[in-house]
Amino acid sequence: MASEKLVITNIGQILSGKLEQPILDADTIIAIDGKISAIGKSKDLDLDQANVMVNAHGTTVTPGLIDSHVHPVIGDYTPRQQQLNWIDSCLHGGVTTMISAGEVHAPGRPKDIVGLKAMATASQRWYENFRPSGVKMLAGAPVIEDGMVESDFKELADAGVKLLGEVGLGSVKAGETAAQMVKWARKYGIQSTIHTGGPSIPGSGLIDKDVVLEADADIIGHINGGHTALPDDQITCLCESCSRGIEIVHNGNERAGLLAMRTAFEIEQAERVILGTDAPAGSGVQPLGILRMVAMLSSLGDIPPEIAFCFATGNTARMRDLDTGIVEVGRSADFVIMDIAQHAPGKTMLESVHQGNLPGVGMTIIDGIVRTGRSRNTPPATQLPEILSTG
Ligand SMILES: [Zn+2]
Numbered sequence: 001m002a003s004e005k006l007v008i009t010n011i012g013q014i015l016s017g018k019l020e021q022p023i024l025d026a027d028t029i030i031a032i033d034g035k036i037s038a039i040g041k042s043k044d045l046d047l048d049q050a051n052v053m054v055n056a057h058g059t060t061v062t063p064g065l066i067d068s069h070v071h072p073v074i075g076d077y078t079p080r081q082q083q084l085n086w087i088d089s090c091l092h093g094g095v096t097t098m099i100s101a102g103e104v105h106a107p108g109r110p111k112d113i114v115g116l117k118a119m120a121t122a123s124q125r126w127y128e129n130f131r132p133s134g135v136k137m138l139a140g141a142p143v144i145e146d147g148m149v150e151s152d153f154k155e156l157a158d159a160g161v162k163l164l165g166e167v168g169l170g171s172v173k174a175g176e177t178a179a180q181m182v183k184w185a186r187k188y189g190i191q192s193t194i195h196t197g198g199p200s201i202p203g204s205g206l207i208d209k210d211v212v213l214e215a216d217a218d219i220i221g222h223i224n225g226g227h228t229a230l231p232d233d234q235i236t237c238l239c240e241s242c243s244r245g246i247e248i249v250h251n252g253n254e255r256a257g258l259l260a261m262r263t264a265f266e267i268e269q270a271e272r273v274i275l276g277t278d279a280p281a282g283s284g285v286q287p288l289g290i291l292r293m294v295a296m297l298s299s300l301g302d303i304p305p306e307i308a309f310c311f312a313t314g315n316t317a318r319m320r321d322l323d324t325g326i327v328e329v330g331r332s333a334d335f336v337i338m339d340i341a342q343h344a345p346g347k348t349m350l351e352s353v354h355q356g357n358l359p360g361v362g363m364t365i366i367d368g369i370v371r372t373g374r375s376r377n378t379p380p381a382t383q384l385p386e387i388l389s390t391g
Contacts, residue, residue: 006031006333006368007050008385009042012058015306017314017326019271022306024327029061031333034367039327052370053388056337059362059381060349063313063325064096064334065290069193069221069249069276072098072139073106074123076132080105080280087132089287090279092377094336096366097324099316100127100139101193101221102165105280109143111170113152116142121159128160134366136324136334141165141193144172150184157188166221168195168207175214182217191320192217193247196238198228201282209234209241219245219274219319222252226278229256239263243272245319248297248311250289251278257293258301261311270307274316287377291358299356306350333368336361341379 007030014024028045030038038045047053067090073079076087087098103109103123110116124140131137141163142156164185167178182192194217195207209230212220220238223246229235235256239246246264248257264273277289286292290312298308317325324332338359339349346352349359360381364372374384 003033004368005050006052006054006365007047008054008056008061008335009047010058011056011061013060014039014327015060015062015309016328017063017310017317019307019310019314022304022310029327031368034333034369036327036329036331036333039329050389054363054370054385055388056385057383059337059339059383059385061327062309062336062338063327064336064364064366065094065312066097066099066316066322066325067095067276067290068099068219068247068274068316068320069101069278070098071102071104071278071280072100072127072137073103074126075130078105078280078285079107081284083280083285086280086285086287087135087137089285089377091133091135091364091372092361092375093288093291094338094361094364095135095290096334096336096364097136097322098138099320100137100141100163100165102141102143102169103139104143104165104169111145113145113148116145117152117156120156120161124160134369134371136366138163143170144181146171146177148181153181153184153188153190157190162190164190164192166193166195167215167217168211169204173205173207173211175211178211178215182215191219193219193221195221195226196223197225197230200226209238212238213241216242217244219247221247222249222276222278223260224248224252224254224257226251226281227253227283229253232256232259235260236263240267245274246272247274247276248293249276249278250286250293251281251283254296258297261297261301265303271315271318273311274319275312288358291378295353295356295358298354305353333365335365337363337385339381339383342382344379
């Protein structure tokens with residue numbers, strides 16, 4: 001079988017997604033069969049026999065953005081706000097991978113143990129079998145309930161479940177019980193996230209810092225609340241007292257998000273900061289939510305924008321062991337091509353983001369395949385990439 005070759009040339013700059021080297025000195029990326037095979041200067045690389053050649057026209061290539069916290073239910077429909085094609089809309093905001101924090105909005109969601117295991121397995125399958133608009137939706141994230149035993153977690157893992165939904169959204173709200181179940185999950189390779197802060201909607205409850213620390217889930221889910229944040233001293237304490245993921249979400253308290261990020265820098269653990277939207281939620285679906293978080297943290301938090309992009313790409317990939325999110329040979333060829341938005345202040349895309357503006361998305365690519373051209377949702381990019389030839 002002939003291999004599929006994608007070549008992106010004339011790149012102005014590449015954001016790598018890696019905190020230790022956020023900008024790469026290269027103008028060309030080659031991907032074969034959906035994986036990055038070379039990054040460098042065009043004169044040094046073999047550009048021949050590309051099936052698809054993209055001229056980036058001097059724009060910026062970033063890794064596909066990762067939303068670390070979403071609540072999908074089925075396909076590209078959410079009952080939360082009765083909305084269709086919300087995932088496709090987020091792809092137009094540069095998001096190529098989404099991670100479920102529980103399919104909690106399923107009408108009639110089973111809360112008995114047999115039912116919740118069946119739903120998690122089915123959700124994992126239907127998103128593995130059907131990617132809306134090509135977006136990688138990692139789902140099948142059961143919400144743990146009182147009465148679950150170790151064999152339930154083994155059974156889930158054997159069935160292909162790799163995530164727990166937000167701990168605390170079900171009946172398990174005591175730190176001790178949560179800690180036991182998180183440990184069982186981890187033993188069988190299932191990653192966990194805990195709900196942090198006040199109740200999200202009627203029916204959910206408060207999870208404070210003591211429960212979060214005792215439960216010891218892999219990710220401190222929405223440390224800035226979803227939407228109600230914990231008091232400031234509890235947020236800094238969570239950052240300082242454990243080494244788990246510091247997840248900041250759009251559907252949260254922005255001031256608390258800035259506090260969490262600044263604390264992570266103070267303790268020199270910026271690699272723990274990851275971003276999500278928590279959409280769909282009471283605040284709706286935010287197709288540009290991840291880009292807005294990057295611009296908000298970079299501008300109000302005054303950090304280099306290329307670092308803020310790492311929170312939405314490489315940091316999440318590393319924390320969650322994904323093969324995307326970093327522009328590196330061998331990883332998935334998932335990219336966003338973006339440029340400074342038309343009439344935005346600042347000389348460059350990064351400068352405009354540092355001033356709090358969104359970039360314009362010109363193209364998205366997943367697994368080496370062009371998925372969208374000019375975004376229908378971002379402000380228009382000044383310069384657009386162009387497909388030169390297809391074979
Ligand atoms: Zn939550």
